[in-house]
Amino acid sequence: MKYVIIIPDGAADEPQESLNGRTPLEAAKTPAMDALVAEGVIARACHTPHSLPAGSEVGNMSLLGYDPLKNFTGRAPIEAAAQGIELGPNDWAVRCNLVTVEDQRMRDFTADHIDTDAATALLASLQEVVAADDKYAGALEFIPGVSYRNLLIWRGEKLAPPFTMDMQHTPPHDLTDKSVMNDFPRGPGSDVLVELMEASSKVFENHPANAARVAAGQLPATNVWLWGIGLAPKLQPFAEAYGPRGAMITAVDLLRGLANLIDWQNLDVPGATGYLDTDYAAKGKYAIDALDEYDLVCVHVEAPDEASHEGNCEEKVKAIQEIDTHVVGPLVEKLKSGGDWRVMISPDHPTFLNTKTHTHGNVPVALAGTGIQPDKFDSYGDTNAANSGLAFDEGWRAMERFIGKD
Numbered sequence: 001m002k003y004v005i006i007i008p009d010g011a012a013d014e015p016q017e018s019l020n021g022r023t024p025l026e027a028a029k030t031p032a033m034d035a036l037v038a039e040g041v042i043a044r045a046c047h048t049p050h051s052l053p054a055g056s057e058v059g060n061m062s063l064l065g066y067d068p069l070k071n072f073t074g075r076a077p078i079e080a081a082a083q084g085i086e087l088g089p090n091d092w093a094v095r096c097n098l099v100t101v102e103d104q105r106m107r108d109f110t111a112d113h114i115d116t117d118a119a120t121a122l123l124a125s126l127q128e129v130v131a132a133d134d135k136y137a138g139a140l141e142f143i144p145g146v147s148y149r150n151l152l153i154w155r156g157e158k159l160a161p162p163f164t165m166d167m168q169h170t171p172p173h174d175l176t177d178k179s180v181m182n183d184f185p186r187g188p189g190s191d192v193l194v195e196l197m198e199a200s201s202k203v204f205e206n207h208p209a210n211a212a213r214v215a216a217g218q219l220p221a222t223n224v225w226l227w228g229i230g231l232a233p234k235l236q237p238f239a240e241a242y243g244p245r246g247a248m249i250t251a252v253d254l255l256r257g258l259a260n261l262i263d264w265q266n267l268d269v270p271g272a273t274g275y276l277d278t279d280y281a282a283k284g285k286y287a288i289d290a291l292d293e294y295d296l297v298c299v300h301v302e303a304p305d306e307a308s309h310e311g312n313c314e315e316k317v318k319a320i321q322e323i324d325t326h327v328v329g330p331l332v333e334k335l336k337s338g339g340d341w342r343v344m345i346s347p348d349h350p351t352f353l354n355t356k357t358h359t360h361g362n363v364p365v366a367l368a369g370t371g372i373q374p375d376k377f378d379s380y381g382d383t384n385a386a387n388s389g390l391a392f393d394e395g396w397r398a399m400e401r402f403i404g405k406d
């Protein structure tokens with residue numbers, strides 16, 4: 001049996017006035033996804049339990065078949081796993097966005113999609129300041145990632161951090177256009193993170209990397225925004241838990257990290273950006289090739305989520321259509337030319353265009369292929385999922401149904 005999972009990140013949404021009351025998934029032309037539902041089933045799943053953040057970190061863990069209520073220990077340590085960063089039992093990882101805050105409002109949680117070189121230069125300067133300050137005892141390491149997605153590692157053996165998981169922190173993509181005043185890290189032990197954010201403002205203010213950005217008509221990175229703290233998780237290898245040997249295609253460290261943690265191979269695809277300009281066709285092609293080698297191939301596409309964070313309905317619909325044309329269609333054609341197969345399509349969480357952010361709630365899940373008896377639905381979308389008799393209230397259990405273990 002060959003298995004394919006396709007994750008259109010954040011694709012689930014509410015009905016939109018501009019789409020005549022349809023949701024983006026319903027308005028998009030998705031013949032390949034609709035055909036899968038027509039020959040298979042549509043269900044709904046909740047991948048983000050209410051007691052946890054409605055984030056991709058929780059949603060994707062659940063989607064890959066791991067109960068987040070038992071396994072989730074924070075977002076940043078998953079991203080650290082993507083970079084092969086070893087975390088000891090007392091080491092904390094913290095997500096370190098580069099952001100643009102203006103007049104205490106979150107103008108851009110990506111600092112205008114800052115380029116990786118500028119991000120690296122800014123973080124290197126911040127690292128120098130922190131390294132020279134004895135009170136941090138050499139315990140803090142700012143690690144550049146890609147663009148605005150970076151990390152801070154806090155080595156607990158050198159200096160026990162004052163915070164715990166009880167500290168509250170807000171993802172900057174939840175703050176677009178909003179005041180940041182009440183959303184700095186807060187609660188016991190948070191002062192040190194607020195202090196680092198303030199220190200970064202001073203270091204970045206007159207930094208040459210920012211000067212060059214402003215001269216080029218781009219927004220500067222005004223400071224780091226720290227969130228997503230956590231300790232290293234331990235996940236059972238997927239092959240041990242479910243059987244198939246998997247591979248992941250994604251542009252973002254969060255999914256790469258999850259893949260590393262469950263012992264899947266990460267496959268690099270040139271042109272995969274994690275944004276609206278990603279090369280959808282390249283992702284589809286690499287996934288097709290990977291099926292020759294792996295039992296299971298997962299393709300994650302970040303674009304629908306990014307369009308939602310920008311409140312851009314047209315781009316969201318377009319991203320969904322591109323996924324259908326260049327990823328779902330060609331992959332299903334390849335699967336049907338071979339032996340037994342199954343496909344699952346599921347977003348990780350809804351991302352509402354209206355609020356520009358994630359929300360808890362159900363996502364539509366399409367399941368099709370060998371041994372899956374069709375239901376009465378014939379198109380992929382949020383309303384059909386809501387009306388389906390098949391629901392995975394614990395979203396991670398959809399994997400058991402997909403693999404045939406339930």
Ligand SMILES: O=C(O)[C@@H](CO)OP(=O)(O)O
Nearest residue numbers: 009055056057149173305
């Ligand atoms: O990586 C991130 O910072 C966010 C926004 O880009 O991603 P997601 O919305 O998928 O959590």
